[in-house]
Amino acid sequence: MSTRRLRIASWNVNSIRMRLDAVLGWLETTGTDILCLQETKVPDDAFPSDAFRSLGYEVVSFGQKAYNGVAIITNDKPREVTRGFGDATLDAEGARLVGATVGGVRVYSAYVPNGKVVGSPSYAMKLQWLARLRTLLVNRHTSAVGAPLASGQAAANAGMPHSRPIDADERVVVCGDFNVAAEDRDVHDPFFWRMQVLFHSEAREALRRFCGNDFVDTFRLHHEEGGRYSWWDYRQGAFPKNEGLRIDYVFASRALAASCIESDIDKQPRRQSNPSDHAPVTATFALEPKGET
DNA sequence: ATGGTTGCTTAGCAA
Numbered sequence: 001m002s003t004r005r006l007r008i009a010s011w012n013v014n015s016i017r018m019r020l021d022a023v024l025g026w027l028e029t030t031g032t033d034i035l036c037l038q039e040t041k042v043p044d045d046a047f048p049s050d051a052f053r054s055l056g057y058e059v060v061s062f063g064q065k066a067y068n069g070v071a072i073i074t075n076d077k078p079r080e081v082t083r084g085f086g087d088a089t090l091d092a093e094g095a096r097l098v099g100a101t102v103g104g105v106r107v108y109s110a111y112v113p114n115g116k117v118v119g120s121p122s123y124a125m126k127l128q129w130l131a132r133l134r135t136l137l138v139n140r141h142t143s144a145v146g147a148p149l150a151s152g153q154a155a156a157n158a159g160m161p162h163s164r165p166i167d168a169d170e171r172v173v174v175c176g177d178f179n180v181a182a183e184d185r186d187v188h189d190p191f192f193w194r195m196q197v198l199f200h201s202e203a204r205e206a207l208r209r210f211c212g213n214d215f216v217d218t219f220r221l222h223h224e225e226g227g228r229y230s231w232w233d234y235r236q237g238a239f240p241k242n243e244g245l246r247i248d249y250v251f252a253s254r255a256l257a258a259s260c261i262e263s264d265i266d267k268q269p270r271r272q273s274n275p276s277d278h279a280p281v282t283a284t285f286a287l288e289p290k291g292e293t
Numbered sequence: 294a295t296g297g298t299t300g301c302t303t304a305g306c307a308a
Contacts, residue, residue: 014308015300039308041301066301067308114308179308192294233308234298277299277308 001289006105007031008285010175010250012038012231012278016071019276020048026269026280027055033075034102036109036175040069047071060100068094070109074102090132093125097133104290105256106141110176115197123197126179130206134163137174141166141253166214172253174215177278179247180207182217185226186246198245216257218250218283219265230265231278239270250283259285
């Protein structure tokens, strides 16, 4: 078996119906194998799946009316599809998480709650959601030793490490709009944004805990520079001034991160007319047959 | 960064 090249991307499209032509065109020109979408804003039965099928992609959608909605577009067969958390409290936040196994890689598209205002119930849920996402991943991707973790929050409250690590050979990619910027260099005006839900210290800590020692920000494997953003507010002409934040990620498990040969943010779609307020984030992996590293 | 835009869905919410 030879090395297999896998191109994965994450894109908050702010309505797939409004952005359909842009997304189809981008898929074709970039040769992306797996595209994770967020804010599709459409129920599954109204998702424009046929347009993707005609390009040779399959669609896994988890959507709802008007808000939220995630999807995985893949040119290889999706297996073991999961929608949501299977937890009433978290799933009440809307259709924000979908997972599928594609070619031996477990792929998730995640749309983390915005949180509205620091200190609000919505903000507390955002932090909880991130903790529980980690728990879900750890429970699935850690070989069975002891009972499954109840929740990241419970472990933290009990004074435990936020959770055990996932297995070293697991191939997992978590793509999404995490609604959190990690560092000053990811924010155009850190002093202002530190009081907001996208860059507040608690949200940043929640993101660090989510990653733990397990999930690697692929963009930072290939870029040290600041001023590289994935979202710019529609207002105030933020994009031409490059007043943005880097809140969208392709996180890879360590086993996969070792084979990540490229990652970037493609601003081109954001420049075009009628754009999403987010740009797609890409990552390319050169996969060896499993077990040969 | 008080308002500013966009995409829902029907004036208001979410981001």
